[in-house]
Amino acid sequence: MTIEKQLSFFDELEGESLKKESKILTAADMFQPYFLSTYVPMKQTDKRMETIKTEMKGRLEDDSRKRIEFNKTDIVAKWRVVPKYETDYVGLNELLYDHGLFQLISMPTRGLSEELKEDLEAFKLPIEYYVVPNVNNKKAKEKLKEKEEFQIEQADSDSILLLFNRYYNINKEREEDYEQLKKKMARCSVLKNKKKLTFDYGSIGLREKNKGYDIDNIIEFFGIEYLLANGKPDMQAIEYFMDKNIIKRKEVAKFRTEIDRRLDFVLMTKESEEKQNEIYQKKLKRRIRLSMES
Template identity: 30%
Template sequence: MKIQTAADLMEQFIEDGIYYEKKYVETKLKDNKKALKNILIASDMKRHEYKNLNMVAKFIPRMIYEWDEKGVIEYLIDYLVPEVYIDCLTIDHKKIASIKNWNEMSKPFRQKASNHIKLNFNTTGKQLLKIDLEDHQTKDEQKLLVEIKVLQKKNQFLVDDFHMLKEKMVQCNQLKEKRKLPCKYGSVSLVENKPTYDLHRLLDVFGESLFLDYGHVNKQQLNEFVQKGFIHKKEVEAFRTLKDIRLDFVVMSIESEQRMLEGMNRRNKYIQNNCS
């Protein structure tokens, strides 16, 4: 029995119509959410609950900040020991690329590289996957929600299928060797993810200046430091400037919303209980 290559798997996924269905459901879901958002945007309410459908639609404000990254890093270095603050930092790949011969210099500090799958489509592939909804019917709130509920469930199955497909593709020996395999509808590539580093070793060898010039702050970890009391919220806020407030629109089941809130509460309690 012939072992399927990554290219064979790509062809089968397209010919079975699964990839088209995935793109169709994604597009339809996006359009329906946009239509529902346009209906609800004028309301004074930011959260809309539909108990008959077990659904919630809500607007969530997201603050968009511009950060003084170097200032934050200097602050962390001044107030925390290296063993702690290093967990809040990463390397800015765009900035670090300006160092001559960095790829060669950084080899001893790089962790094992990971890869991801990229599908590339030729004209035939693009034509097969072209989405045309052609649905000009005006739908009310309830109808849109019913459709969104069905599409979200279907989309999750399709996303999971696609994830499993890519996991199989990554294991293809031919793809590992050649990095790119052609097929009838284009090609499939194995692309190396951006490198990750042993930050503790980088700090030992290059010192704090490397992070001051080429570092990036993990804002989630920074927030955890604030919650643990390692650093002060007001002092951290001095390094950011509010640029915009984005209003995100989300639709989910009531249970999903509850699980999300419970998860956030558990996480906050865990952080508070593990303060040192």
């Protein structure tokens, strides 16, 4: 081989190498291997956990306890009452205003009339983007389908709860990885441009998330009356102030009427229950601190 041909050969190799390096790894490229290796088993495990939850709900429906600990498996079962209220938001907002707590009121991101949406368009906080996989086609469903039937009816409660514990912790790790992957996919410049990318088992779409509205600027532009007439309060924060006796429960009750309620059954590990409570308390304290500083 002549020197010229050898140099030409190396030039070709370098060219191919540069092509590979310049290929952009898109959101679809990221999700393609993840779908089979992690997404499919994660969804199958979710389905099995739901089957266990349904089975345990049936076994415990006659138990009068609201919270039941299974110490052998570190699992907690809970019955949670979720009331549905009809609320006079204007009256409740005015009550908060009278107590100097109008900072607990914000503009909802859902259920606004077209007129209000138009009014508030200029006051939107910066939009965030998140990715949504679409795997509803026949090819994807075939992969997601369980190959064997999951049967637990004849097993004792400790055995299926031990299985639930293992599934719970495995999927917790998968979900944490999935959240990180979704953040990476959301940064994909090709997806940002096209809004949708396909892969072998479906597609990846990019959606906008409304982060809410700049309340201070709304008040400055429209006045406090606008917020009182159209806003909705943070009910969890109100619970805090009622517990502290800053607002009387009977005062709040005047503006809320329970019209329905449902009973939810919850199954989780003790560790997750503790972490959920810690996260809830931290978020609540932060909202209260910000409301008091405003």
